[in-house]
Amino acid sequence: MTVPFRKYHGTGNDFIVVDEADADRAGVTALADRRPFAIAHCDRDTGVELPGAGRRGADGVLFLGIEAEADPTRVTMSLVQPDGSTAAMCGNGARVVAAWAHDRTGETDFVIETPAGDRRAAVDANGRDVTIEMGIPRFDPAGVPVDRSRADDPELRDGDPDAPLIETDVEGLTVSAVNTGVPHAVAFIEEDGDADAEAIDDIDLEAVAEPVRHADVFPEGANVNLAGRVSYTPDDGSADDREFDGLVPTYRQRTFERGVEGETRSCGTGAVAIAAVARRTGRVDAETVRSRPPGGELEITVPDEGPATLSGPVAEEGAGELVADPEVDEAAAADATPAVDPGTESGSDTDGPDAADDVDDAADAADPNRNAEDDPR
Ligand SMILES: N[C@@H](CCC[C@H](N)C(=O)O)C(=O)O
Numbered sequence: 001m002t003v004p005f006r007k008y009h010g011t012g013n014d015f016i017v018v019d020e021a022d023a024d025r026a027g028v029t030a031l032a033d034r035r036p037f038a039i040a041h042c043d044r045d046t047g048v049e050l051p052g053a054g055r056r057g058a059d060g061v062l063f064l065g066i067e068a069e070a071d072p073t074r075v076t077m078s079l080v081q082p083d084g085s086t087a088a089m090c091g092n093g094a095r096v097v098a099a100w101a102h103d104r105t106g107e108t109d110f111v112i113e114t115p116a117g118d119r120r121a122a123v124d125a126n127g128r129d130v131t132i133e134m135g136i137p138r139f140d141p142a143g144v145p146v147d148r149s150r151a152d153d154p155e156l157r158d159g160d161p162d163a164p165l166i167e168t169d170v171e172g173l174t175v176s177a178v179n180t181g182v183p184h185a186v187a188f189i190e191e192d193g194d195a196d197a198e199a200i201d202d203i204d205l206e207a208v209a210e211p212v213r214h215a216d217v218f219p220e221g222a223n224v225n226l227a228g229r230v231s232y233t234p235d236d237g238s239a240d241d242r243e244f245d246g247l248v249p250t251y252r253q254r255t256f257e258r259g260v261e262g263e264t265r266s267c268g269t270g271a272v273a274i275a276a277v278a279r280r281t282g283r284v285d286a287e288t289v290r291s292r293p294p295g296g297e298l299e300i301t302v303p304d305e306g307p308a309t310l311s312g313p314v315a316e317e318g319a320g321e322l323v324a325d326p327e328v329d330e331a332a333a334a335d336a337t338p339a340v341d342p343g344t345e346s347g348s349d350t351d352g353p354d355a356a357d358d359v360d361d362a363a364d365a366a367d368p369n370r371n372a373e374d375d376p377r
Helices: 020-025 031-042 091-105 197-202 205-213 239-243 268-280 330-335 352-366
Strands: 002-010 013-019 061-067 073-080 109-114 117-123 129-133 168-170 173-179 183-188 223-233 248-257 262-264 288-292 298-301 309-313 315-323
Touching: 002 020, 002 091, 013 020, 013 031, 013 091, 013 315, 020 061, 031 061, 031 073, 031 315, 061 091, 073 091, 091 109, 091 117, 091 129, 091 268, 091 309, 173 205, 173 268, 183 268, 197 223, 197 248, 205 223, 205 248, 205 262, 223 268, 248 268, 268 288, 268 298, 268 309
Parallel strands: 013 061, 073 109, 183 223, 248 288
Antiparallel strands: 002 013, 002 315, 061 073, 109 117, 117 129, 129 309, 168 173, 173 183, 223 248, 248 262, 288 298, 298 309
16 A cells, blocks of 8 residues: 655655544554554655756655645644654754645645644745744743753753753753754854854764753753854845944854754744744844855744744655555654654763763854863853
8 A cells, every 4th residue: 555645845854644523534644553654654764766866865854734724824833754753843843844735726825734833825826935833942841841850960950940051051062952843952162152054064063962862950851953053144234234334244054853863854833943042142133134154045034022934945856656554664653753852862972072072163164263271061
């Protein structure tokens, strides 16, 4: 038995899209059936392959249900990730959902129902530029979530349990914690407010991010972002340009994603997390910033009041049929982490000092005059 699918990407974050009705017909309804489906078909070496289009595998499977009779049309979104876990929200995934729904209905406005809440989506006339309302970023420990009492560092453990985690050392990286639908840790690799994109690109992200992703202080795990302000985009006449005298702050973004357990080419909730932390830490006054992950450019607005928004392009890669019940390593499927990571893995056996050295090297590259003694760590 096979299931029809389409494949899309949003700035390089790529997803297999399956209509829930087709999935039901093929018996891929329960999470227990969807996990092996996602594990097998997202695999970068052996997963889905579309001739002449994109990379093999995917960053997740979006199972979508459409309620065309609602006004605006509602789409239910359920994301199963390459490790078989689920996630409450996905910014680029939601942009893909809107493009898929536009392709199905010709409409331009949608409400996407996600486990993180309803998200409004607007698609431009060509159906390829999408803006999603992303909710209000949360910094409070209960909302991220952050559990200071589980931190190894006594300073963190014994501090105010309700204090947000802002620019705090976690496993060798100075991070701020925020939830933009899913939990994120954001580290800025900058000197005097500016960064060298190449230096950020040279960091061994997996080594730096993995201990943070699994740190006990994040009971559900965290996606880990490196960011730095790299350039300004010239005036295009937008309201933000007027506000900032022709200059829109632009950040280099690299994200290590929970569920993918590696770096992705783009992460929408990560882009919003970077913008929200940049504002929260006083790095920018601007409500609108741009982010450049490896796969393209995103625009993010974090207003003083009301929901953040995320905008950027979506592209379709193709369509086909996938085996409904592929064979996978049963142990891997059974071990798949559910939506809530029990957080049992400790980062203590990971390579923290080298990871910190790696970030040090990047900071040195960003500012050749930087002195190791200046580092408060
Ligand atoms: N790629 C997504 C984020 C998907 C969820 C994340 N991997 C998690 O488990 O928290 C995005 O574009 O936001």
